[in-house]
Amino acid sequence: MSPFVLSDVSSIFYPITLGHFLVLGAVLFCIGLFGALTRRNAVSVLMSIEIMLNAVNITLVAFSYFNTSPQYANLLTGQIFAIFIITVAAAEAAVALAMVIGIYRRRNTIDVSDINLMKW
Amino acid sequence: MLSGIATVVFWVIAALLVASALAVVLRRNIVQSALFLVLVFGAASGVFILLNAEFIAIVQILIYAGAVTILILFAIMLTRNSMSRQSNPANKQLWPAAIVCALLGASILFALFAPESHLATGATQTAPGTGVNNVARIGQLLYSPSGYSYVLPFEIASLVLLVAIVGAIAIGRED
Secondary structure (H helix, E strand, C coil): CCCCCCCCCHHHHCCCCHHHHHHHHHHHHHHHHHHHHHECEHHHHHHHHHHHHHHHHHHHHHHHHCCCCCCCHHHCHHHHHHHHHHHHHHHHHHHHHHHHHHHHHHHCCCECCCCCCCCC | CCCHHHHHHHHHHHHHHHHHHHHHHHCCCHHHHHHHHHHHHHHHHHHHHHCCCHHHHHHHHHHHHHHHHHHHHHHHHHCCCCCCCCCCCECCCHHHHHHHHHHHHHHHHHHHHCCCCCCCCCCCCCCCCCCCCHHHHHHHHHHCCCCCCCHHHHHHHHHHHHHHHHHHHHHHCCC
């Protein structure tokens, strides 16, 4: 019972199902991964990682919204997880930007292609 | 189930979200990337409102669009002229990275929509309302000293934030 049946194109647009939010999350995650793999500015890599974390949050909140199980629906587990992810992401952003500024002070560059001391 | 107007809003927000995320990743000017990141966070908070998660939508605006973006703009300002020609160049692995990301996306979609997947991706039925405000329910789940709650993870998260603040100061200060 996939919502994406090619013979019925209108069912792709309406109604909105759990699958729509999951695809949105997957697409955003891939865009963020592409940025993290290809950017050379360390701050830009960090911005891509924030996009990936947001994609995961959308997925978790969507699972929480579409969970109809009477036992678990009002526990909002997906939303609670999203809150903890936001917390950890804020901590990660603060530490990572401090590291970027520290690297800039010592090496005078934040190009991740030049920061390769530990490269194998 | 999401109503007709919510469907239109979903498609508008989804298009805005994907377009601005692509702009963040592809713009050559890093300040423009950072400004498009604000748009990504705003659109994501719109998705959270569609999903009845008002608290997370507000937190998203406050923490991401407010604090994290300002932090990123400060870092860009403090590391100016650190790149040779453009402020946000791409490395040599552009096409391999694109292929890897496309393969990852395809495998995620396959895992979601494969016939043997047990995930109810076609679900339109939504969770029954608990009759309690979303913010109040999350408050109960985070703080309630008795009953089912996340008090201990919440306290550990505050410890993580404290360690991150001290670590950021220790790493970033001049010595």
